Amino acid sequence: MREMRREDIWINNRSLRDVDARIINVKLLEDRAERETIFGDWPGRPGRLLLGARRVSKTVRIEFGIRELYDLAAREAVLEAVNAWAADGVLTASARPGRMLEGVVKAWAAAEDIRDYNAAYQLEFETTAVPYWQDELPATASGSGATGEINLTVGGDLPTWAEITMTAGAALSSATITTASAEGQTATALSGLSLAAGKVLRIYHDAAGILRIEADGVSALSKRGASSADEPLIGPGMSQITWAASANVTVNVAARGRYR
Numbered sequence: 001m002r003e004m005r006r007e008d009i010w011i012n013n014r015s016l017r018d019v020d021a022r023i024i025n026v027k028l029l030e031d032r033a034e035r036e037t038i039f040g041d042w043p044g045r046p047g048r049l050l051l052g053a054r055r056v057s058k059t060v061r062i063e064f065g066i067r068e069l070y071d072l073a074a075r076e077a078v079l080e081a082v083n084a085w086a087a088d089g090v091l092t093a094s095a096r097p098g099r100m101l102e103g104v105v106k107a108w109a110a111a112e113d114i115r116d117y118n119a120a121y122q123l124e125f126e127t128t129a130v131p132y133w134q135d136e137l138p139a140t141a142s143g144s145g146a147t148g149e150i151n152l153t154v155g156g157d158l159p160t161w162a163e164i165t166m167t168a169g170a171a172l173s174s175a176t177i178t179t180a181s182a183e184g185q186t187a188t189a190l191s192g193l194s195l196a197a198g199k200v201l202r203i204y205h206d207a208a209g210i211l212r213i214e215a216d217g218v219s220a221l222s223k224r225g226a227s228s229a230d231e232p233l234i235g236p237g238m239s240q241i242t243w244a245a246s247a248n249v250t251v252n253v254a255a256r257g258r259y260r
Contacts, residue, residue: 009062012089019085020078022067025120028095029061033131033260058131060091060101062123064109069117076114079121083108086123092136099133099259101125129209132158135257141241144169144250149242154235156257159183162232162241163255166201169248175201177251179232181239186229188213193223201249203232 009016009026017023034057039048064082068075088104103125111119134156141152154160159181166175172195178187188203190213195201199216206212211231213220234241234255241253 007094009091009093009095011085011087011091013092014085016062016064016082016085019081020066022074022078023064023082024067025063025065027063028093029063029122031059033058055131056128058101058127059106060103060125060127062125063120065118065120072114075117076111079109079111079114082121082123091125096133098136100136101127101133102130103127129207133259134160138163138254138256140252140254142250142252144248146246146248147242147244148251149240150251150253151238151240152234152253152255153238154255154257156236156259158236158258158260159233160235160255160258161205162203162234162253163205164188164203164232165252166243166245167250167252168195168197168199168201169250170197171195171247172199172201172249173246175243175245175249177203177232177241177243179234179239179241181233181235182237183233183235186231186233188228188232189225190220190223190228191225193220197247 007026009028016026033055035053036056037053038051040051042049066075066078068078086105086108091101091103105123106126107124109121109123111121139152139154141150143150162179164177173193174191175193176187176189178185193215195215202214204212213224236257243251
């Protein structure tokens with residue numbers, strides 16, 4: 001694993017060093033991301049056809065020591081306090097300034113021998129829904145009109161999901177929004193909508209990383225045309241976002257840079 005020695009780590013904005021003053025030598029260790037390769041059969045011939053690969057998880061570990069030389073009960077209490085601090089959620093670290101990782105606890109910190117005052121303890125986290133480091137703050141852009149074009153620049157070195165909202169200025173029955181970057185183009189085309197003026201069409205991913213399309217809070221996935229891409233993607237770098245709607249709309253686009 002690559003070792004990244006820095007000063008502090010936060011989970012859901014709570015600092016590990018604030019748990020107890022005796023916590024020392026905080027490190028962040030991270031694995032290369034786990035990938036899943038997908039194959040199919042060649043029709044009428046031996047061998048397999050490579051269909052693609054996708055990133056499915058990333059594992060990181062928090063390593064720390066406890067500077068308590070004599071009191072074994074106190075050392076164990078610090079260890080339990082760290083486990084109480086650990087929680088599923090957003091992990092940030094001074095080793096990765098400005099970036100975040102959404103993770104779940106995979107393994108709690110434990111002592112092989114609580115008498116060993118030089119021991120290094122580890123908490124292990126696994127990311128599944130979003131197996132990437134992402135920018136903590138999203139880049140945003142907005143525009144308005146029945147048709148329009150805006151540009152959005154995001155950091156990172158991989159395409160990232162876009163969160164898109166369209167607020168209808170009048171009754172809206174159809175809308176198409178397209179994102180184009182150096183990585184290619186994606187489009188989402190919706191028809192048969194019945195969105196009243198002032199209501200919101202939203203394209204986003206939920207906490208499990210699943211694409212949602214909602215019109216005034218009701219699923220509109222069935223309104224998506226066959227030509228639509230599986231995901232609305234942005235970047236990396238600058239993307240051009242264009243739209244065409246059956247009525248005037250206000251469009252807001254947000255995206256977090258995504259890192260390998």
